[in-house]
Amino acid sequence: MTNTSQPAPRAEYTRRMNRVLNYIDQHLDQPLDLRQLADVANFSPYHFHRVFAGWMGETLGDYARRRRLEKAAFRLSCKPAASVLETALATGFGSGEAFARAFKLKFGCTPTEWRRDTRQRLAALALPAGGRHADSNPxxxxxxxxxxxxxxxxxxxxxxxxxxxxxxxxxxxxxxxxxxxxxxxxxxxxxxxxxxxxxxxxxxxxxxxxxxxxxxxxxxxxxxxxxxxxxxxxxxxxxxxxxxxxxxxxxxxxxxxxxxxxxxxxxxxxxxxxxxxxxxxxxxxxxxxxxxxxxxxxxxxxxxxxxxxxxxxxxxxxxxxx
Known part of the structure; x- marks a missing residue:
């Protein structure tokens, strides 16, 4: 995606897929319909799932699930006043139980433990040289x-x-x-x-x-x-x-x-x-x-x-x- 001489068709694919990724992030608290996402990208619904998987290296369902859990982890760290259930509903999970199971499967701990350990996690991340934005060099x-x-x-x-x-x-x-x-x-x-x-x-x-x-x-x-x-x-x-x-x-x-x-x-x-x-x-x-x-x-x-x-x-x- 960093080629400076992208042919026009690939550049158009880039624009369309970025719009889909933006749309997903903006609607994580809602059901994500394949046909609607295909319409955002202006692709045929019949082919869109395959196109998305080929472009992102993961299926549409896997991508949406990952983004929901990543967004939930961020909210748990940065919004201490929000309950675990509020976080679950805000990221598209139908119940706190389903959210807790999915969260522990991905991160190896409960949402409550993740929130409790936020400071220690950040401290551990600070130890290695070159963290989140190291050498970004814009x-x-x-x-x-x-x-x-x-x-x-x-x-x-x-x-x-x-x-x-x-x-x-x-x-x-x-x-x-x-x-x-x-x-x-x-x-x-x-x-x-x-x-x-x-x-x-x-x-x-x-x-x-x-x-x-x-x-x-x-x-x-x-x-x-x-x-x-x-x-x-x-x-x-x-x-x-x-x-x-x-x-x-x-x-x-x-x-x-x-x-x-x-x-x-x-x-x-x-x-x-x-x-x-x-x-x-x-x-x-x-x-x-x-x-x-x-x-x-x-x-x-x-x-x-x-x-x-x-x-x-x-x-x-x-x-x-x-």
């Missing part, structure tokens, strides 16, 4: 653009920091952003930097979007989702009326209240920043994640510190009260 593509040091997002409240130190976090309202995105599916890490350089950067330059704000959106938790199934959207802000071409498609990053922290450091160190925010800051904040995606925001005027060459971005976590 700055290697964004850093090629002309940049002048200008004020970023709420610089008075979100300061630059060494990734090893506690971060300053502000709670602000961000507007919704209309974006064009390219989707990468596979292990997080160095491959994401290669994806930005080989696929996204040439597309941005050819469409005159080099000076726009970019976003890196990790859609899955690699501690839960198999590495080969993890999804990442490389996004760029586009104006109304912009028509995406090739394998790119249009989406909206939702607005609302976010915890925003300014990161400045080596790309590999951003994993530690994410871990500190979710393991240390969030549990003490009186807030919790909601169902909107987390993302890294790269403003073209501040993506690289001109004095030290370090990557600069804003880490944005959607939050609501406990």
């Amino acid at each position: 700055d290697q593509v964004l850093g090629k653009f002309d940049q002048t040091p200008q004020r970023g997002i709420d610089d008075d409240d979100v300061s630059s920091n060494d990734p090893g130190d506690p971060m300053n976090v502000s709670i602000i309202d961000l507007p919704a952003a209309r974006v064009a995105y390219h989707r990468y599916i596979g292990p997080y890490g160095p491959a994401i930097g290669a994806f930005w350089r080989a696929t996204v950067s040439p597309w941005l330059q050819s469409h005159g979007l080099g000076g726009q704000t970019c976003y890196g959106v990790g859609l899955d938790d690699p501690s839960v989702t198999p590495p080969g199934k993890c999804r990442y959207d490389a996004c760029v802000a586009v104006p109304d009326g912009f028509d995406a071409a090739g394998s790119a498609d249009i989406a909206t990053l939702p607005g609302g209240r976010y915890a925003v922290a300014r990161f400045e450091g080596r790309p590999a160190a951003i994993a530690d920043a994410w871990t500190w925010l979710t393991r240390n800051w969030l549990p003490e904040s009186g807030l919790q994640c909601d169902d909107r995606p987390c993302f890294e925001m790269f403003r073209p005027d501040t993506v690289t510190n001109p004095q030290n060459g370090l990557m600069v971005c804003d880490i944005c976590i959607p939050v609501r009260p406990l």
